[in-house]
Structure formats: structure tokens, C-alpha cells
Amino acid sequence: MTCLSALSYSRFSGILLRLAHKAIWLFLVLLGITLISFWVIHLAPGSPTDMETTLNPLAGEAARRQLETLYGLDRPLYIQYLDWLFRLLHFDFGNSMSADARPVLTKIMERLPLTVSINLISLIIVLIIAVPLGIATACRQNSLLDRTVTILVFLGFAMPSFWLALLLMMFFGIELQWLPVSGLTSLGYAELSPWGKCCDIARHLALPLLVYIIGGLASISRYMRACMLEVLRQDYILTAKSKGLSNHAVIWRHALRNALLPIITLLGLSVPGLIGGSVIIESIFALPGLGQLFYAAVMARDYTMIMGNLVFGAVLTLAGNLLADLCYGLADPRIRSAKGHD
């Protein structure tokens, strides 16, 4: 009994220690994210007031100084940073420096659902296609299917997403005139029935989704194939085969579960790529998402908006990685017990 309680105590303290370690790491990374987001922009030579003063022949040095005082840019850099950090703690990302001067967080939150839903939908479709494709190519290594998929994967990796978007626009939008090439809704959207509205949005999202899917298919199917090949080489697969299990049972019951685990990590790691990629795809298809908001902020040198987006993008990535870590632990009993015994 005493032995058991001592064991559970050591396990409990082990978990606490691991949590504390993770919390310190998280704190340092978050601090680093804010530091880089702030310094990178402030140390670069241009100033946010450039857009308002250099383009305006009536704005002289005095106007520039006034604007700097208004935005608090005349204070020492570390004070600006601490002030910004303090406001971030209260989820206050400041107001946009564009003409509407609305809060950065409100603007980000308005745009976030579209970007997240496009990415999620495409990710689900990619997984539905890529996982079976990866299994099929791994099980029939060096077959015609495997070689064809390998060639397509290499083409997919090398294909610039913006070029693919242009080609799809040319073919489906201009040549065949099947799908609209830009925006999220048609002009007569307001008069449509609820079902008509859904169809209208779906038609507008078809091409951007296709670009995301083709991009994602290459990496996930290739990775799935590699994981499956690795698992098929393991001793327990040999054991399963020698027990006389059917090929089907070996692959779907024994190999797949183990091969799927690394995919969780890959999904976590793909978050920054998806967020970064949304800048280009949303700009090409004129979709009002986070990527387009960031692009507009960059073009207008909207300081607060750029910093807000950078922090937000980085925190989303961090959350993606932590979620992947957590899911990996939940999905793999070996990791769960290893954590418990630490």
C-alpha cells in the first residue's frame, strides 16, 4: 500500500515537473514571439508614418512628428515594447492604422473563420484522399501506381501555388466558364435562397480549395507512404503475417494505426505553411480571409495590424503544435505510459 502510494506520488510529481517544464518553455516561446514581432518591424528602416507623409505634399516634418506623437512612436523603443506587451496581456492588439482605425483583434476575428474553414475543409479532403493513396503506394512499392504517384508528387511539390491558381482560373473560369474566379459571393447573393447562398459560396470556394488540396496531397501522401513502408518493415508485422492473418487484416488493423501516428505531427507542423500560403491564395482569389488582411496591411504598412497578425499567426502555429503533441500522446499508449513513468 505504502509502496503503491509512493509510486503514484512519484508519478504525480513527474507529471507536475513535466508540466512546469512545458509551461516555462511556452512562456519563453511566447515572449520570444512578441519580441521578434515587435523588433523586426521597428528595426527595419521604414516608418509607418512614411505612407501618410511622403505621399502627401502638404505634410512636412512637423506633421510627421505630430503623427509619431499620436502613435507613441517618439518614445524609447523598450517603452513602446513594454506598453504593447502589457496591452497584449489584456488581448488589446491596438487599433489598425488604416483609415477605419478599428481594433486589430476585431478585424482579425472577422477574417479568421473563413481562413480556418477553408484550411480545415481542404485538410479533411486531403486526408481522405492521401491516406489510402499512401497505403496503396506503400503496399505496391515500385508498381506502376507507385511510380505514377511519385512523379505527380514531385510535380505537386514543385508547382508554385499561385501559378496553379492562375491555370485553374484560366481553365475552369475563363475557358469552360464553370466556376467564378474571384470573391466569396456573387453580385445577386442577397436575393438568393439559403440553399442558393450555400451553393454560391461553394462555387466560389471550389477553385481555392482545389489549389490547397493539390498542394497538400503531395506532402501528406508521400509522408504516409514513407510511414507505412517503415511500419511494414517492423517485426510485429512479420509476426502478424506468420500468424496467418490476411493481408487486409495486417494492413488495416496492425500497420495503419501505427503508420497514422506521425501524420498527427505532420498536421501540427503544417499549420504555419497553411497560414503563410493563405496570403497568396486569398489575394489571387480575392477572398476576405486572414491572408488577404495581412497582405493589405503589408501593402499599407499598417504597423499594428502586421504585428497583430504576426503574433496571431505564431500563436496559432504554437497551438497547432501543442495540439498535435497532445493528440500524439493520447493516440499512442507507449507515449502515455512513458510520460507517466517519467
Add this chain to the structure above:
Amino acid sequence: MSPAFGRRFFGSYFMLLLGLTIVLTMSLAALCAPLLAPYTPAAQHLDNILQAPCSRFWFGTDRLGRDVFSRMLYGGRVSLWVGFVAVGISISIGTVLGLVSGYFRNWADEVIMRMVDIMLCFPSFFLILAVIAFLEPNMTNIMVVIGLTSWMGVTRLVRADTLSLREREFVSAARLAGSPTRRILFRHILTNALAPVLITATLGVAGAILAESSLSFLGLGVQPPAASWGNMLMEGKSVIESAPWLSVYPGLAILITVLGYNLLGESLRDILDPRLKQ
């Protein structure tokens, strides 16, 4: 020679050969642009505006009557130059930090690895765009910014190799013989960890070319009238309905070049370092 080995051998070497052929052809075409280009990249043929591909203009002309083929040859110079310099910067930073982190461990390792963690949290294209927004969008700035935002992978790879190499006998022997640390790091450890660096560099060129063309496509990269594959596609987008050739050929050039570097990198990985294969 077992059949499996034979397949891998010929598969990898075929990829290597194909990749090398593409990379060399593209590099030669870019280097010899002044000799190969039928016209100068800025020469306007005002009587042939938006001319479709024909025997005089192989890839057609753009809105200002400039020859697309000639501009693509000169644009190739930009892409390759940006690719090489950006990767040179990221490999230099990544290698030095990886060596220091793996060899000295302790606080140096902690600090460098936390820096890597933090940098990897940023969607790299976001970071590149944010910095470029406040700089003048020219080739030098683009190369530096792409280089400064893509060293983390190299650092991790070099660190992992350094951690194991520093425990090997030949490194201990060099240390006992009184070799200075710098010599141990660069002469003994780095030379044994060159394979992953070379592979990452090759794949990195492909990544940098894609990043530069994406930036130029968004209007934040190489500025017109200078030609780059990315800004040619941007200019082509506005006349995509009437002159689709402007949106096809520069993209094809990016695709083929990136494919070449990817094939080269992947086959080098298969041949030099099968451990890294996945």
C-alpha cells in the same frame, strides 16, 4: 547485387541525372542569357503588343511588346541568384549555430534551440512579408530576408550530427592533441556532417526560388522593369483572358527549375544519407 538494391541504385541515380540535367540546363540558360536571348529584355516591339507565340517571338510578347522568351532568360538569372545567395546565408547561419549548439551544449544549446523553436512558430512567409514591407523591395533585401528566415532546419540537422560526432574518438584525439576549438568544429566535425548540409542546401534553393517568385508575384519582390519569373506572372494575370501565354511560360520555368533542385536534393539524400530518407 540484390534486385531491391538495384532498383534503389538505378532509381536514385536516374533521379540524380535528371535533376542535374535540369539544374545545369537552367543555370546555363540563365548564365548565357545575353548570348541566347534574341532581344534585350527591355526592348519594346510596339507593332507587336500582346503577340501570341510565333516564329519571331517564341513565347509571345507582353503588354509593352517585350519578348517573353528573352525576359524569361534574364528572369532566370534573378531566380537562381536569389536562390543561391539566400541559401548561402541560411546555411552559413544554420551551420555555425548548429555546431555551437551541439558542441558546447549547456546554455548555448538552450538559447539556440529556444531561438529555433520561436522562429519555427512564425509562418515564414508572414515573417518575410512583414520585413519586406518596411524595406525597399529589391533583390539584395529579398535574398537577405529569405536567408535570415530559413536557417532553422539546418541548425537542427547540424546540431544532431554534432552531438554524436563530438563523442567520437577522433574528436577526443584532436582535443587531446591541443587543436583549437574552431579547428575541431570546422575541420573535424563539420566535414563529417556535410552530407545533410549539402542536401538541405539543394532543397533550400528550390524553396528560395519559390519564395522569391511568390514575393515578386505579390509585387513585393523584384520590381519591374527588371524581369523575374514571379513579376512576369503578376503582369500576365491582368491580361489572363486575352494573353494566356503570359501566365503559362514563366510558371513552367519555375516548375521545371524547382523540380530539378528537388530531384537533385532527394536523390542526393538517397545516395549520401539513407538515414534521412522519409
